[in-house]
Amino acid sequence: MRSCHFVAILLGVLAFSRLASADPTPSAAPQIVLLKLDDVVAANRPPGPVSPRWLRITNYLQTNHIKASFGVICESLEKDNPAYFQWLKDIQSGGLIELWMHGYHLKKADEPGEFDHGTVDKQRAILEKGEALAKAKLGFPLAAFGEHWSAVTDATDEAVQAVPDIKIWLYGPKQPKFFHRLSLPRVMGLENPTFVPDAVKFKDAYEKYGGKQPFLVLQGHPDQWVEDQRWEGFLAIIEYLKSKQVVFMTPSEYLQKVQPNL
Numbered sequence: 001m002r003s004c005h006f007v008a009i010l011l012g013v014l015a016f017s018r019l020a021s022a023d024p025t026p027s028a029a030p031q032i033v034l035l036k037l038d039d040v041v042a043a044n045r046p047p048g049p050v051s052p053r054w055l056r057i058t059n060y061l062q063t064n065h066i067k068a069s070f071g072v073i074c075e076s077l078e079k080d081n082p083a084y085f086q087w088l089k090d091i092q093s094g095g096l097i098e099l100w101m102h103g104y105h106l107k108k109a110d111e112p113g114e115f116d117h118g119t120v121d122k123q124r125a126i127l128e129k130g131e132a133l134a135k136a137k138l139g140f141p142l143a144a145f146g147e148h149w150s151a152v153t154d155a156t157d158e159a160v161q162a163v164p165d166i167k168i169w170l171y172g173p174k175q176p177k178f179f180h181r182l183s184l185p186r187v188m189g190l191e192n193p194t195f196v197p198d199a200v201k202f203k204d205a206y207e208k209y210g211g212k213q214p215f216l217v218l219q220g221h222p223d224q225w226v227e228d229q230r231w232e233g234f235l236a237i238i239e240y241l242k243s244k245q246v247v248f249m250t251p252s253e254y255l256q257k258v259q260p261n262l
Contacts, residue, residue: 032215032254033246034184035068036146036170037222038102041076042084049087056231057222062096066238067248069170071102071146074130077137085137092140098250100144100170101130113150123159131165144251146170154178167262168251170217181262182255187213190220190237197225197233203240211244215254 037057043050054070061068070091076084091097103114104126114126127145134142145166147156158178160166169176172183188210192201197220210216225231241248255262 029214031211031213031244031246032257033241033248034170034215034217034251034254035066035190035248036071036217036219037068038071038146038148038219039106039221039223040070040072040088040099040102041106042079042081049081049084051223053223053225057234058091058097060235062094065096067096067098067250067253069098069100069144069251071100071148071170072134072142073102073106073148074104074133075106077133088138092138096250098144098252099134099138099142100146100168100251101127101134101142101166102146103148103150104130105148107149113147115147115156116151116153118153118155120155120158120162123155124162127159127163127166131163141165143255144168144170146172168255170251171219182259184215184217184251184254186219187216188218190218190234195221195224195230197230197237199233199236199240202233202237206240206244216246 040050040054048055060066072088088099092099105111105114107113115123131141134140143165145160145163146169152173154177157173157176160169160172161176161178161180167181169179169181169183171186172179174183174185176183188202188205190197190202192198192205220234222234225234249257
């Protein structure tokens with residue numbers, strides 16, 4: 001009996017020792033970052049299928065194995081352009097960069113937004129036209145949507161829900177009324193002001209509130225980074241995020257993580 005009692009005490013001491021040596025506070029999960037890079041269209045002139053600035057960021061992301069997403073303006077799929085279509089197909093099949101639907105029309109400053117007016121049926125038709133073009137020219141649907149330079153209405157909310165191919169709404173409402181799939185709201189962007197990646201301003205916003213979020217969707221416009229300073233600002237922001245041990249994901253990868261049944 002004494003021997004059994006001694007063994008029980010010894011086992012208890014060992015168990016307590018293991019508990020005491022373990023870190024009582026589990027480490028926080030790494031923050032997820034989705035790079036939302038807007039306004040892909042075909043190049044205005046040869047030789048590239050897209051502009052040199054799009055080629056530059058694509059090469060950077062691929063070389064450094066950083067996941068991201070490119071928003072395609074779907075009217076760019078209208079005209080026959082085999083080199084452009086193949087470039088987009090290669091982007092998607094590579095796995096690092098996901099294409100998504102950034103509306104249909106590349107709007108000018110004096111034009112209304114596509115989604116700040118119009119009925120549910122009208123807005124749904126825009127979305128369905130984009131999906132049809134993607135399937136016809138690229139061979140796959142676009143799982144994510146984000147409006148181009150436009151406010152949205154309740155009709156947009158209802159229209160996005162009515163298009164089954166759209167699983168993810170980038171910069172969607174925090175609490176949609178009709179959309180029941182994955183809506184990812186805006187917290188902060190890569191740029192401040194728009195088109196200007198400013199690493200100092202980004203770090204300040206990140207330290208104040210961005211770093212406290214479980215995920216961030218960060219919007220940028222690579223074709224507008226026409227000055228070296230803007231490109232260097234983007235590189236500095238990415239290095240800063242790496243120092244925070246964030247995990248870069250594509251929209252569909254994040255969807256699979258948080259809502260695998262969709």
